[in-house]
Amino acid sequence: MPHTLTHHIDVLEHNRTSWNRQAEQQCAWSQPVSAEDIAAARHGNLQVRLTPNRLPAGWHDDVRGLRILCLASGGGQQAPLLAAAGARVTVFDASDGQLQLDRMVAQREHLALDLVQGDMRDLSVFADASFDLVFHPISNLYVPDIGPVWRECFRVLRSGGTLLSSFYNPVVFVGDRDPRFAEQELIRPRYPIPYSDLEQLDAPALDDKAQRGEALVFGHSLGAQIGGQLEAGFVLTGFYEDSQPHPRFVIDRYLPTFLATRARKP
Numbered sequence: 001m002p003h004t005l006t007h008h009i010d011v012l013e014h015n016r017t018s019w020n021r022q023a024e025q026q027c028a029w030s031q032p033v034s035a036e037d038i039a040a041a042r043h044g045n046l047q048v049r050l051t052p053n054r055l056p057a058g059w060h061d062d063v064r065g066l067r068i069l070c071l072a073s074g075g076g077q078q079a080p081l082l083a084a085a086g087a088r089v090t091v092f093d094a095s096d097g098q099l100q101l102d103r104m105v106a107q108r109e110h111l112a113l114d115l116v117q118g119d120m121r122d123l124s125v126f127a128d129a130s131f132d133l134v135f136h137p138i139s140n141l142y143v144p145d146i147g148p149v150w151r152e153c154f155r156v157l158r159s160g161g162t163l164l165s166s167f168y169n170p171v172v173f174v175g176d177r178d179p180r181f182a183e184q185e186l187i188r189p190r191y192p193i194p195y196s197d198l199e200q201l202d203a204p205a206l207d208d209k210a211q212r213g214e215a216l217v218f219g220h221s222l223g224a225q226i227g228g229q230l231e232a233g234f235v236l237t238g239f240y241e242d243s244q245p246h247p248r249f250v251i252d253r254y255l256p257t258f259l260a261t262r263a264r265k266p
Contacts, residue, residue, distance in 0.1 A: 009198065011216055012119055015142045016094045018215040023075065023097030028052075029137075032076030032101050038109045041084035048078045050137050050166045051242035051258040059164065059238060059262055063087040066132040069156065071149075072120045072139035074098025079113055080105040082135070090114040090131075092123065094142075121148035129158040136165040138258065141217045144196060146224055150232035157265045163234060166260040169241075170195070171251055173219030187250050195219030229263050238262030 023030045037047065046063065047054055064086030070079040074093035079102050083089045091102050091113055099115045106113040116125060121143055134153045140146045153163050173195035175181070176188040191200050197209065197216045209216070230236065241256035251257065 009210065009216070011142075011144060011198070012094060014210065015215045016096075018213055019093075019095035019142075020097035021213055022215075023095060023101055029077070030075045030098060030101060032105045033080055035109065038080060038084045038105075038111075041081045044085070046081060046085045048081050048135070050135070050164055050260050052245050053242050055164075056238075056240050060133075063133070067130065068133045068135060069123075069126070069131045071123075071134050071136040071153065072142075073135055073137050074102050074115075076101030076105040078135055078137065080109060080111055083111040083113055084109065087133075088112075090116060090126075092116045092118060092120065094119060119143075121145065121152065123152040123156050126156045128155055129161075130156045132158060132161050134161070134163045134165075136163065138166045138168065140165075140167055140225075141219065142215055144198070144218045146220050147228055147231075150228045150234070154232040154234060154265055159265055161265045162237075163229070163263045163265070164260070165229075165263070166242075166258060167220065167225050169255070169257045169259050170219045170221055170225075171255070172249055172257050173217075175249060175251065177249075182250055185250055191219075193219055193221050194224065225259070226261060229261065233265065234263035235266055236261060237264050 063082055066087045068082050068087045068089045070089060070091045072093055074091055074095055075098045079089045079091045091099060093099050096117055099117060102113055102115060134157060140149055170193045173193060174189050174191055176190040181188050196218050197206060240260050242258040243256045244252040247253045
């Protein structure tokens with residue numbers, strides 16, 4: 001049964017704290033790039049990640065001189081590489097710990113990065129048409145509503161600008177996560193999409209997750225993810241799927257659970 005105390009949880013603050021902890025522990029998306037990676041980017045070999053594996057050929061061209069917003073993309077990874085490749089980069093993230101990793105790499109490698117902390121649904125700190133490219137790797141599962149994310153991305157991009165985004169296939173949120181089912185390689189459908197920790201976990205499970213400091217997540221439908229971009233005004237120009245290199249759920253072993261889109265502002 002959904003619990004009734006959701007108003008006691010500030011999702012933004014809770015997830016900011018969770019990601020600060022993950023940044024300290026250097027999770028997969030909080031491992032700063034090496035000096036060798038930076039040197040390669042400076043020499044034209046740019047290896048940024050929108051999903052766990054490399055971008056398809058042609059998804060990013062020469063970024064020199066481009067104004068790029070790395071949206072909810074802290075962690076000392078994509079932003080320093082893009083800056084090393086010659087872009088003018090701004091990083092926007094809710095987690096000061098993630099931003100600190102970008103700051104550390106920028107200082108180590110003598111790179112210029114603008115760092116801004118905030119909610120990805122509110123980019124009012126930026127003027128209209130401020131950027132040529134928005135780079136938005138898998139992160140919108142941490143906010144309950146993503147319509148504002150797409151609308152703000154559209155607003156801050158110039159005409160002809162590009163949005164590169166990634167997100168989970170919503171199928172990963174459907175199954176019961178009781179480890180007994182995973183041990184038997186069973187997928188037991190339990191949760192409908194859209195999924196929300198706040199609405200679909202019972203009170204003990206939600207309290208336990210909060211006590212462990214885990215981020216609260218939201219499984220958005222493909223209608224909200226892809227249809228939401230179209231409704232915001234974008235034109236879809238690319239799509240690809242990627243597999244989970246370290247499967248966490250049974251479904252990860254049977255289909256690619258990362259999805260990525262390339263969209264253009266007309």
